[in-house]
């Protein structure tokens with residue numbers, strides 16, 4: 001088998017052995033727990049609530065939707081009563097209007113669920129509609145509505161669907177577990193996607209640190225000549241969309257462009273599983289798989305969790321903390337967000353919750369750049385982070401743009417590798433936001 | 443489980459273990475074998491010169507930062523590295539005040555006045571060597587042949603006065619005087635350091651071991667040293683000299699692994715580093731072949747140091763996705 005990769009990048013310790021052995025545990029919220037369901041869990045127009053305070057809702061019932069095309073509806077993950085609709089804190093640190101449901105513990109299903117499962121005869125439009133109605137978005141973290149991604153403009157000829165199973169972020173192991181525990185369903189999900197793009201072939205790209213997953217997928221996809229399993233080098237950020245496409249197809253998404261510009265669509269593992277469930281089983285997105293890890297938790301592992309459960313309730317249900325956490329991260333350690341409260345819900349894009357003790361959480365102080373060139377040597381986008389950083393310190397946004405600051409994918413490789421511990425990625429991200437905001441104003 | 447205070451910081455939440463201090467410590471470790479061999483060949487006086495040079499470098503760095511009210515960064519060990527490199531670039535037959543002057547020049551003039559570590563565009567140790575060479579040419583070119591660990595100044599003096607021909611004979615000057623064709627024993631002497639020269643530059647094998655250590659620890663990349671050494675090899679061969687022998691002498695290994703790779707004064711871009719190594723190699727070979735001063739390494743590196751900002755500007759890596767010609 002070929003082992004593919006992209007240029008530059010870094011090799012952080014993968015820290016996956018804490019949880020990669022741990023089978024996915026299904027964790028249902030207790031009766032009486034309050035589920036918090038934000039009305040915006042995706043990129044695009046926020047939803048409007050379809051229910052009101054006091055309503056009884058059923059499991060799988062659509063409780064929020066938007067008339068905008070660029071959006072994704074939201075479903076109740078339990079049955080129970082709407083106790084309130086009010087702004088609540090989300091993992092990204094912003095406030096968002098949220099529906100709060102008290103779980104009645106019955107998990108009574110909405111009658112529409114699981115009715116229409118003859119998916120083999122579905123038309124392309126019907127499949128897209130199913131995906132949309134199931135509220136599926138990119139579960140890897142981006143939250144891009146899947147029905148839009150799978151339906152690019154006609155002039156973009158899609159010839160490659162990449163199932164991104166790199167899982168390059170340290171600590172994260174959900175994709176790995178899904179790949180070996182639900183191999184056939186992942187393949188089925190990919191097959192469904194391939195029916196949307198008859199001219200495309202499917203490529204499943206797995207990092208070399210998951211040989212069991214590679215073996216299982218190869219075996220399971222044997223009969224399908226349109227699906228190929230490839231191994232990609234264990235290197236960060238292998239799972240970044242642009243780097244993944246480059247590694248697998250040798251094509252570079254143009255600066256400012258989208259994967260469809262080079263004929264590719266890249267999908268996350270849990271997303272494909274959700275597509276399989278939506279299309280073949282007629283069930284909407286109500287749960288996701290989360291890695292819980294870090295030195296502060298008692299029972300690290302992979303959990304299938306109902307959306308809307310709070311971080312606090314979730315961690316408590318798994319066994320709680322072993323030591324007091326000093327830092328909690330929603331997502332991976334390279335690109336995840338450090339949260340300041342545990343009273344936030346697990347949403348569609350929450351791939352992991354990492355809890356670190358003081359010892360592991362404290363970052364070293366920043367020093368002056370010593371011009372070692374390591375950031376340049378490792379930036380996967382070919383940027384010169386030290387130069388961007390000095391542009392930013394000189395407040396020269398023109399030069400920042402000229403030096404391609406906007407091409408930064410915020411992967412954090414530069415900050416990781418810098419011996420002077422400069423906050424390179426952080427400064428570049430902030431500058432990007434400012435430049436974009438200025439552009440919008442103009 | 444009450445809500446405790448959580449640290450909120452920006453991504454990434456993990457950092458590599460490398461720090462400025464760990465890197466400088468690695469450089470010190472890598473220089474140790476060559477320094478020990480220098481002491482072995484040139485005697486206790488070499489040790490004293492090394493100690494004086496390191497101590498005064500650290501002192502000047504701390505004093506400057508204290509006076510200018512900056513935070514004192516001597517614990518990052520960069521001043522110690524400069525001090526050691528300076529000592530290794532000095533001949534043993536110098537008065538004890540000379541390394542102090544050198545350290546002053548290296549730390550204050552070449553490093554701190556330009557803004558400190560990372561801002562200095564020339565290599566401080568080499569700048570100091572060049573300064574000392576220009577100001578005190580006589581002691582700075584008094585290269586004794588190795589006398590052994592327990593030699594005291596008396597025997598060294600005797601050795602020098604007894605055989606002036608030997609005292610100034612670095613292998614390079616002998617090569618340039620012509621009619622010297624190195625034999626197997628000369629190769630062995632050059633590899634093991636049993637030749638005239640500065641304290642730390644003679645033992646090629648110890649320097650190569652140190653260089654490999656730096657490569658393995660990823661403190662330096664192969665680009666500068668390998669292109670530097672290869673270029674010197676090819677050009678010396680082209681000029682009809684003795685290519686292999688030339689690699690082992692004149693401080694080339696010290697220069698290629700430890701001086702030309704100095705972070706502050708070398709390019710940050712991968713392509714730039716190749717150009718740096720190539721440029722140093724060309725200049726060294728030219729100076730050795732045509733210059734009146736046979737030791738070309740220091741001047742080559744210093745000259746290339748001046749070109750670094752320019753090299754960096756024109757060797758930026760290709761931005762991912764910048765070329766929009768994708769096969770559709």
Ligand code: SF4
Pocket residue numbers: 378379380381382383385407408409410411412413414415424425428
């Ligand atoms: S500059 Fe941006 S793309 Fe490059 S390493 Fe840093 S965060 Fe990643």
Ligand code: SF4
Pocket residue numbers: 368369370371372373374375376385386414417418419420421422424710
């Ligand atoms: S990695 Fe850090 S110290 Fe090295 S050149 Fe980049 S910013 Fe400077």
